[in-house]
Amino acid sequence: MPAWIDPNSTDPSTDGAWWRQAVVYQVYVRSFADSDGDGVGDLPGITSRLPHLRDLGVDALWITPFYTSPQRDHGYDVADYRDIDPLFGSLDDADALLARAHELGLKVIVDLVPNHTSDQHPWFQAALAAGPGSPERARYMFRDDDGTDTPPNNWPSVFGGDAWSRVTEPDGSKGQWYLHLFDSTQPDLDWRNPEVGDEFASILRFWLDRGVDGFRVDVAHGLFKKEGLPDTELPDPDADGPASMVEAAGVDEPMWDQLEVHDVYRRWHGVLAEYDDSPRGRRMAVAESWARTAEAIARYVRPDELQQSFNFHWLSAPWSASAFADVVTETLPSLRHHGATPTWVLSNHDVVRHVTRYGGGSVGRARGRAATLAMLGLPGSAYLYQGEELGLEQVDVAPEDRTDPSWFRTKDSPKPDIGRDGCRVPIPWSGTTAPYGFGPAADGTQPWLPQPDDWAGLTVEAQTGDESSTLEFYRAALRARRTFADRAGDDVEIVSTLDGVLVYRRGPLTCVLNAGTTAAAVPEGAGDLLLASGPSPEGRVAPDTAAWFLAG
Structure with missing residues (x-):
């Protein structure tokens, strides 16, 4: 073994910036582990399975939204940012999860959703009651009708259909339009209103005070819209579906990646820095920024902004040596200019699992493992999506079982979007039939999304100890990576x-x-x-x- 390798090293950072070479495991809370048998994952379920993450060899977990929510978009429609939805547990359960994760040496990143709220959020309910021109409506993107009974502009929703809905005013008349870049139950906030920025700074401190180590910022590129809300150049309706969230809402970007958004992250940088000397150590935030170029992504990680930004170009690359090489050569110089390290990711809760993208079956699984090894060898952080360590493929979820709002908003259109349910099916832990140890329900009882009948050989239990399995490959890769990740340079x-x-x-x-x-x-x-x-x-x-x- 080369002399520079320390096989006992457990800290991937050298300056307290633990995220710079960390491996982060994404937990989709509904589908990770169910503690009470209702078929839906929850916080106590996550806590019970934290040893799996420790043994896998990751440094941190990122948990998707668990806040109070009507669950129209599975938690990305938040009604209360300072409480836990009863479906997932309680604040006491969140505190217990944080404490146990920290005991095991794991950092915890929580999802933050600042672009929009639920329509059940008290702010939006107050806006509906208050009427046009009120301070309550000024928190959201309300616009008057121009007399033509048509939306204020031609922006489409990422989930299909128009990005505008019209309200009924308290007197029963047709009222103003409000913007929702996603579902109609997810009204966009107006970040030009200082009250919005103050509220989210307070929300950050609420969770930092409870001990979270970082935030994943949902739709980080979408908070500001271009002044005047001009029409967008729409994509060709006969072309294939969008490759990214940016392209889903138009050819140009009046709704995405406006320069004013960086003022928000400079403020957040200051909030995070307030905790640098706390017992938990330095805190971080990672942006979900679907920007078109590596340079645009790099703007989010300038020294006075966020600590990381997701690099979706590796995820978007086809199975190709030259395509992977292009991503590396485009990514590293743009980040080096800002002193930042890259992130790499192959799958998440919004895209088709990479084993399926690479061909499926044994070929897709072999390619997935190879792409993972190449990714883990690069400098910076790697983000893993739950179940990829088991080699899971995309599941073909039957129409009657689908739950994604993008499916419901497009199912009657000429080009329906089947949605993202196929990558969100609860993962298998043990046993030979559903729910495969996902929760305490009886054998044969399916969780909130049905699991396939052929997953018995893919469970954590079945793969543990099998040196040829994908799970043991991931464990070995993360052990080996730890020996050089922080020492091989950038x-x-x-x-x-x-x-x-x-x-x-x-x-x-x-x-x-x-x-x-x-x-x-x-x-x-x-x-x-x-x-x-x-x-x-x-x-x-x-x-x-x-x-x-x-x-x-």
């Missing part, structure tokens, strides 16, 4: 993408990802094999496989 050299084979070097680490069709030779001087995503001939890397090599 510089990456793309050595080659010839013949569909990506070779890159990062300090003493050489990674070979074979997206070609024939076995690839190990580069001269690569060093000893540290880990491979699958079997290969001696001295070569098989197709659909990646391998790490360490020079002494």
Whole structure:
């Protein structure tokens, strides 16, 4: 083992910025673990399964929204940012989860939803009651009708249909329009109103005081809309569906990534910095910013703004050595200018699972493992989505079982969106039939989204101890990554993408990802094999496989 490796290292940071090389595990709260048998995951369920995350080898978990909510968009429609929805538990349960995670050495990141609230939020209910021109309506994007009974502009909702709905005024007359870039039950806040900014600074402090270590900022690029709310150039209706949240709402971006949004994050940077000297250590925030370029994404992580921004270009890349190389070469320079480290992600609760995107079955699983190994070898943070460590594929959820608002808003249209339910099916823990240990319900009882009949071999129980399993591969990869992640430096050299084979070097680490069709030779001087995503001939890397090599 090279002398610079410390196999006992457990802290991925050197300056208190624990997130810079961290591996973060996304917990979709409804689908992780159910403690009470109602078929829906909850906070006590998460707490009971935290040892799994410790043993997996991650540094932190990010939990999707658990706040009080009507659950029209599964918690991303918040009615009270300072309380827990009874479906998921209580504030006491949240405190217990934080305490247990910290005992196990895990950081906790919680989801924050600042672009919009639920229509059941007290602010919106007050706005409906108060009427046009009121201070209550000034918290949201209300606009008068111009007499034509048409929306104020042509913006579409990300979930399909118009982004505007019209209210009925207290006197029963047709009233103002309000903007909702997502579901009609998710009215957009007006961030030009100082009251909105003050409220969210207070919300940040509420959760920081309870001990959370960071925030994932939902729709971080959407808080400000272009002055005057001009029409957008709409995409071609005959083209394929949008590749990202940005493209889902138009060709240009009057509703996304406006420069004023960065003033919000400068303020939040100051709030987070207030806790630098607390016993919990430094705090962070990561932006969900679907911006079009690496440079635009990098703006969110300037030294006086947020600590991280999701890099969705790795997720969006096809199975291709050159495509992966392009993402690396575009990402690293834009972040280095700001002294920030990148993030890498392959799946989350909004996209088709990467095993399916890469072809599904054994081929998709092999490619998924290879792409994961290549991702984990890069500098910066990696975000894993629950169930990917089990090799789960996208589930074909029957129409009668679908719950995603994008399905309900488009199901009668010429191009319906089947929604995101397929990547949100509760994960399997043990046993041979549903609910696969997800909760205490009787065998055969399905959770809120039905689980497939063929998952018995994919459970945590079934894969544990099987060295050929995806779970044991993830455990091994995270153990191996910990030995070099904070010591290999932030510089990456793309050595080659010839013949569909990506070779890159990062300090003493050489990674070979074979997206070609024939076995690839190990580069001269690569060093000893540290880990491979699958079997290969001696001295070569098989197709659909990646391998790490360490020079002494």
